[in-house]
């Protein structure tokens with residue numbers, strides 16, 4: 001892309017759709033957002049100092065059941081700092097699923113470490129714990145007290161499971177493996193705030209987890225992120241690193257390289273208002289999922305997303321699989337047909353083992369990811385999706401099938 005070309009925004013997180021278009025996923029800002037933002041402007045607290053930042057942190061900490069929460073400028077920054085405080089060092093390796101948005105893999109590189117991409121399981125499309133175990137047991141060995149990848153000779157330090165699309169991974173299985181191999185777990189829960197795993201909020205009770213509040217997430221601050229952890233020293237270090245590693249506030253003494261990653265008070269004000277509505281948003285998303293499932297599960301060639309026995313998903317983006325042989329056209333042709341009917345849909349992300357950006361990273365036993373990627377299509381999933389619009393989406397998917 002030339003640097004004079006305008007970047008298309010219609011697929012940016014939470015971008016408003018053109019009039020008449022049913023958007024993929026846009027925010028709902030019908031609560032106290034105006035009042036709280038006005039309070040920031042009226043009181044002159046617009047920067048990263050201000051009462052809403054800590055109020056937002058407390059609100060997320062208490063919702064998730066974490067001892068500490070640290071607000072950041074976005075979810076990618078949260079992941080970067082979470083990796084650093086979890087002890088990931090340059091040339092370490094971090095295990096990631098191949099099917100996820102690229103941000104966690106990039107965050108691993110920001111820390112100077114290397115991702116190793118492992119497959120997702122076929123049922124819920126989350127990091128496959130069995131393949132992680134297989135990789136660690138078969139492909140790694142202990143050398144001088146360090147777990148080393150036999151192929152790359154690098155030390156394996158962490159697992160970074162990503163709870164994709166509002167559905168939790170089998171996180172107990174992942175922690176069991178991590179403990180066995182002395183690895184830390186950095187959870188990317190950016191897409192799954194509000195989901196539960198065995199009745200526990202996603203992101204709770206583990207080593208460290210991260211959330212995102214960009215424009216298409218279940219709650220939004222425009223852009224924003226959060227780190228949660230029960231470990232006091234990690235929380236303290238994260239707060240230090242995200243605020244330029246200031247050791248003396250008067251003399252501006254810095255003993256470490258820090259980052260300007262702190263969320264602003266205005267964004268946190270939005271976050272506080274959004275948190276007041278999170279339970280409603282989760283109910284709305286689950287209701288949308290129920291309606292899609294009842295209308296689309298009988299359409300031949302469309303497979304609706306499943307909920308694991310351990311999970312209550314938020315169905316953040318309601319994503320179906322399109323079987324070309326049975327449905328008649330593939331997911332990308334369906335995407336185009338929906339576009340012609342003014343309905344915004346979206347494929348999942350390019351699998352990371354195929355990303356040129358991460359060409360230097362190893363991948364292991366990837367057998368499911370590509371199939372899911374080629375068949376998956378996310379349908380409009382805004383919490384405010386009206387009954388009329390949902391019916392139009394269902395009719396379009398059904399009609400496209402019957403038109404063949």
Ligand SMILES: Cc1ncc(COP(=O)(O)O)c(C=O)c1O
Pocket residue numbers: 013074075076077100101103104162188190191211212213214223224225
């Ligand atoms: C899985 C995943 N990880 C990380 C991020 C990064 O979050 P942010 O956009 O707030 O940087 C996102 C969202 O964009 C995501 O979907």
